[in-house]
Amino acid sequence: MVSAIRTSxxxxxxxxxxxxHWFEGVAIDLETVAEAARAAGAALVVDGTQWVGAVPFDVRRVRPxxxxxxxxxxxxxxxxxxxxxxxxxxHEGGRTLEHHSWNRQGGDRSDFYKATVAxxxxxxxxxxxxxxxxxxxxxxxxxxxKLIREWTLEQVFERLRHLNELVWAEAENRGLPVARPRCPAPHISILDIGDRLLPNAAQELRRANVHVTLRGTKMRVSPHVYNDEADIDRLFRSLPLRQSR
Known part of the structure; x- marks a missing residue:
């Protein structure tokens, strides 16, 4: 991405x-991307849905x-x-998508629409x-x-990193042909299991009350603080696999 910005x-x-990336598990260096965007005079728009609440992030450093x-x-x-x-x-010159009373001064007055646009x-x-x-x-x-703030984001992050490390370790211990990304995201694990995953894997996991996302040969595991080490063990005990050759 940085190269594309700089050489455009x-x-x-x-x-x-x-x-x-939500289904590759690869972490992006947003600070470097942000620097390239600013150098090009471009606005940086960031989607945080897949990581806000799990990974510490400082808008003062990235400045999106x-x-x-x-x-x-x-x-x-x-x-x-x-x-x-x-x-x-x-805050002053941004053009909005919606125009209504809710984002205008005095919009809570009953006579708002009788007056000049505020x-x-x-x-x-x-x-x-x-x-x-x-x-x-x-x-x-x-x-x-409030609950996440009470726990602190740093503790949530460390807990999720620990659980995901267990996911990778368990996959490797069971001889699955998985390769960790060069820059892995610390809070989700994307395991490419290849042809070891049986066609009925999704149904069998659902029957065992184990919830992951399967796409082709890949499995996304994204534990949260309500999961524990026993859940990781149950995932791999319930995972329907072909015997290795």
Whole structure:
């Protein structure tokens, strides 16, 4: 990606990326990508859904223009809710996708639509969605983030790194033909099991109440803090495999 940005024969306006590829398990050096984007005069837009809540991240170091992430993965939150960080330079001149009372000053007044269109709310609130006061999902998201903050992100990260190290070690101990990525993501494991995986693997794992994602010959394992070492052991004991030749 960095090479493509630096050698592009055309102007680069936006660079969109993430810290980890969701089904390759490869970690991306976002700080280097960010430096290349800034040097090219491009805005950096980052999708954090696959890692926010699991991997420490400092916006002051990476300085993305926008960072957006859903809450339903490592943040332990609900579906249909996402958060957006906008770099301060976009707080004044950023163009919004939605125009409604919820992101305007005085938008909570009953006579709002009778007056001249008001200014946007300060900060990144201009990017707020309409009808954001979802009483079903917001309390869940707030409680989940308070819980992660209480645990501390650093402890969550170390726990997930430990569990994923066990995944790789168990796969290797069982003689599976897996190869760790050169720059592995610390919180998810993508195992390419090749032809050892039986066609009925998904059904057998579901029957054993083991939940992973299977795509072709690859298996994604993404434990969280509610998992333990026994779960890793049960995964491999339940995994239907062909005998090695």
């Amino acid at each position: 024969s055309r102007p680069v306006a936006v660079v969109a990326g993430t810290l980890v 223009d926008f960072l957006v992430f859903a809450t339903y993965k490592f943040l332990l939150g609900p579906y249909r809710l996402a958060f957006l960080y906008a770099e301060p330079r976009w 200014e946007f709310l300060p900060g990144a609130r201009r990017f707020d969605m309409g009808e954001r006061s979802d009483f079903a999902v917001l309390p869940v998201a707030i409680a989940a983030m």
